[in-house]
Amino acid sequence: MTPPPVYILGGYQTDFARNWTKEGKHIAAMLREAVKGGLQATGLEPGEVEVGHVGNFAAELYAMQGHLGAFLVDCDPAFAGLPTGRHEAACASGSIALLAASAEIEAGRYGLAMVVGVEQMKTVKPSVGGDYLGTAAWYEREAKGVEFPFPKLFGKLGDEYDRRYGLKDEHLAHISAVNYANAKRNPKAQTRTWYMSEPHACAASSYNAVIGGRIKVTDCSQVTDGAVSLFLASEEVARAYAERRGLTLDAVPRLLGWGHATAPIAFDDKVAESEGKPYVLPHTRRAITDAFGRAGLADVWQVDGIETHDCFTTSEYMAIDHFGLTAPGESWKAIEEGVIDFGGKLPINPSGGLIGAGHPVGATGVRQLLDAYKQVTGTAGDYQVDGARRFATLNIGGSGTTSCAFVAGF
Amino acid sequence: MASEFEKVVVLGANGAMGAGSGEVFAAAGIPTVFLARTLDKAEKGRARAIKLAKAESLASFISVGTYDDDLEREVDGADLVFEAVAEDLALKRVYFERVDKARKPGSIVATVSSGLSIAAMCADRSDDFKRSFLGIHFFNPPNVIVGCELIPHAGTDPAVTERVRALLDGPLGREVVETADTPAFAGNRVGFKVLNEVAQLAVEHGVHYMDQLIGPHTGRAMAPLTTIDFVGWDVHKAIVDNLYANTDDEAHETFALPPYMQSLIDAGHLGAKTPEAGGFFRKGDLVLDPRRGEYRPLSEVATEPPPLVVKMKALHRVGRYREAMAAFAEATGPDAALMRRVVLGYISYGLCRVGEVVKEARDVDRIMGFGFNWAPPSVLVDVVGARVVVELLEAAKLRVPPVVVTAAERNQKLFDEPDVDIGRFFFA
Numbered sequence: 148m149t150p151p152p153v154y155i156l157g158g159y160q161t162d163f164a165r166n167w168t169k170e171g172k173h174i175a176a177m178l179r180e181a182v183k184g185g186l187q188a189t190g191l192e193p194g195e196v197e198v199g200h201v202g203n204f205a206a207e208l209y210a211m212q213g214h215l216g217a218f219l220v221d222c223d224p225a226f227a228g229l230p231t232g233r234h235e236a237a238c239a240s241g242s243i244a245l246l247a248a249s250a251e252i253e254a255g256r257y258g259l260a261m262v263v264g265v266e267q268m269k270t271v272k273p274s275v276g277g278d279y280l281g282t283a284a285w286y287e288r289e290a291k292g293v294e295f296p297f298p299k300l301f302g303k304l305g306d307e308y309d310r311r312y313g314l315k316d317e318h319l320a321h322i323s324a325v326n327y328a329n330a331k332r333n334p335k336a337q338t339r340t341w342y343m344s345e346p347h348a349c350a351a352s353s354y355n356a357v358i359g360g361r362i363k364v365t366d367c368s369q370v371t372d373g374a375v376s377l378f379l380a381s382e383e384v385a386r387a388y389a390e391r392r393g394l395t396l397d398a399v400p401r402l403l404g405w406g407h408a409t410a411p412i413a414f415d416d417k418v419a420e421s422e423g424k425p426y427v428l429p430h431t432r433r434a435i436t437d438a439f440g441r442a443g444l445a446d447v448w449q450v451d452g453i454e455t456h457d458c459f460t461t462s463e464y465m466a467i468d469h470f471g472l473t474a475p476g477e478s479w480k481a482i483e484e485g486v487i488d489f490g491g492k493l494p495i496n497p498s499g500g501l502i503g504a505g506h507p508v509g510a511t512g513v514r515q516l517l518d519a520y521k522q523v524t525g526t527a528g529d530y531q532v533d534g535a536r537r538f539a540t541l542n543i544g545g546s547g548t549t550s551c552a553f554v555a556g557f
Numbered sequence: 558m559a560s561e562f563e564k565v566v567v568l569g570a571n572g573a574m575g576a577g578s579g580e581v582f583a584a585a586g587i588p589t590v591f592l593a594r595t596l597d598k599a600e601k602g603r604a605r606a607i608k609l610a611k612a613e614s615l616a617s618f619i620s621v622g623t624y625d626d627d628l629e630r631e632v633d634g635a636d637l638v639f640e641a642v643a644e645d646l647a648l649k650r651v652y653f654e655r656v657d658k659a660r661k662p663g664s665i666v667a668t669v670s671s672g673l674s675i676a677a678m679c680a681d682r683s684d685d686f687k688r689s690f691l692g693i694h695f696f697n698p699p700n701v702i703v704g705c706e707l708i709p710h711a712g713t714d715p716a717v718t719e720r721v722r723a724l725l726d727g728p729l730g731r732e733v734v735e736t737a738d739t740p741a742f743a744g745n746r747v748g749f750k751v752l753n754e755v756a757q758l759a760v761e762h763g764v765h766y767m768d769q770l771i772g773p774h775t776g777r778a779m780a781p782l783t784t785i786d787f788v789g790w791d792v793h794k795a796i797v798d799n800l801y802a803n804t805d806d807e808a809h810e811t812f813a814l815p816p817y818m819q820s821l822i823d824a825g826h827l828g829a830k831t832p833e834a835g836g837f838f839r840k841g842d843l844v845l846d847p848r849r850g851e852y853r854p855l856s857e858v859a860t861e862p863p864p865l866v867v868k869m870k871a872l873h874r875v876g877r878y879r880e881a882m883a884a885f886a887e888a889t890g891p892d893a894a895l896m897r898r899v900v901l902g903y904i905s906y907g908l909c910r911v912g913e914v915v916k917e918a919r920d921v922d923r924i925m926g927f928g929f930n931w932a933p934p935s936v937l938v939d940v941v942g943a944r945v946v947v948e949l950l951e952a953a954k955l956r957v958p959p960v961v962v963t964a965a966e967r968n969q970k971l972f973d974e975p976d977v978d979i980g981r982f983f984f985a
Binding site: 161162165169170171172173175176177178179180183184221331334335339340343344346350353354355528 | 584607610611612613614615617700730870873875876877976977978981983985
């Protein structure tokens, strides 16, 4: 049985270049700005919101604060009594919150859900933050006592590609340069004023140090403070919402499909499991194909763009073949042919992605779907992909552990 | 990156503004020549640009040379000559005379001057030079601060202004505000009015108290007197002296450099650049007593922050900016009155420059937000409420900007930058 449709009404992203610790702000301020901004952007009244979901990875560590759902109630007097909760699946936390909210709408429990992804990360120095992020891996086995464990884990992903298919670092450098270049068009991107060039990304140097294995600074996503809200609605609510704006229901984009799969948490176990199979991360591939299947799409060429999880250049390299832009192991072909470039056949991360736009861990999944919404509604401004009607997202928690994919549009 | 500008020559490329501006051109992929008195100085400028970009590969876009050996040859082939020598009209004119003789017709010449008369700089130059000359005022450090003023003088060819605007807000990624060729342009005129007024008030109220009262909670990244120390007292003096001598408006007296500052400048106190002498603050937690010209330990002069400051910070911390600014508007007592005097003075003076220095309120807002990292006047008006601001301005006997009256009458918001989080201007 086909579940009832879920509509996307829009939302709000905070400026990812901000440092909320320097501003002296509590994480409550981030949630508040995302909520207030989302209500203003959509024109929704606070009293219309029926449920609130927060995606967040590790506020207990970074901000000494748990129970984030409760902070939604503090955002507006009309939220008194609002049912809320918080969801965690490492860097996929935002997508898990979206899945929960959309499932509730499909089930008919609520008509309008507010999802907020949030992470405040600049509260601690990088080495401490790196250790916190290590809890997204199997901490005792893979991260304890390791300086910056995640670059090393995603370096191993590159090594595994190299072992199976061959991998050139210049292709990773191109991924980095494209994301930075795209970020310059995004007024909310963290790196929009930073200098980047492909030659700089290509070579290790004093300003582009090796962090772990084949991963250099330019291969990494950013440490980011940010919050993003997104409003999901039932058909009934979306119809009334559209009518209030003089639109018809078919002008409101839908969540066309979703996929969600979990691999073994330890990276070596993932690789062992996929040995001899075409895809290095088969569960990630399944999340994507499930989303496409639910959206009724035959293949990736039926979307107009992708917002993917480039926590490192190797994860975007993986996403290219896992999305099906190329055969397994041939992601380099799409890179060399300019397919993923902003003006390419299938642009990846027009926002700048996690490398360019930034990666406030728990907010990323929500940010990706908000960007997909902007693209399919023609409201992405300077980073608009011309004529986009359908966008896909891929959000990954851990070292390819929890994979969530969405297709949004018409 | 594609640009019609294929070669830029920077004069004074060894200084902070020269190297920083040169970095901006080179980072856009434009071959840029760094000129200075000596090769060593030019090399230091290039090293500084590389450090700003955090990328050795930037060096591939930067070549170096000296005024004596390379100026004429390099300027001859340049599409844009960017002058960033010392802020001295006579000195700048010497360089412009050489540039005038060497440049190819139609090439553009710009100055990074932070407030000297653009027309005066090119008064003795050829007609083609005058048509091709304007101001491009970057803020320091230019690689981080994207706000920038574009200042044509009366004789600048409008087509030149548009070509430069396209370069600035295209490949260079700047937030461009066009201003009239009036003293200190827009940002420094409005900003230094506030800074100098606080320096004046410090005589009566003390340095520590004033920085505490007009601190980041009033919509700025850095407290005013700390800012003057950071900018340098010599630079501060140059800007306010220019404004005092060459403007005559409702804020004229607030541009008078306080006598204690002149005495200390004469004694070598220039702020952070003279750490031993100090400025308002000196290392070792010492604070200036402006009445005596002496430094005292912070522990002796520090007082508890006024309750209004504590309240505003607590509200900003959790994102309740409107409530914080409502407290600012409603509080009674001398702390509140003094805070309102300075902040309302900023709103009034800033938005009253519309029509004189800039075309619209948005221009003042953009340069204060993107150039100074201060809450733009319109953001403060929106957050406090235009009607309340009109009442407060009238009560304070300050000029009420017409745009605020209109906003109050129509119940409209003034600030018009949908991509800017206004919360980023309010610090806890």
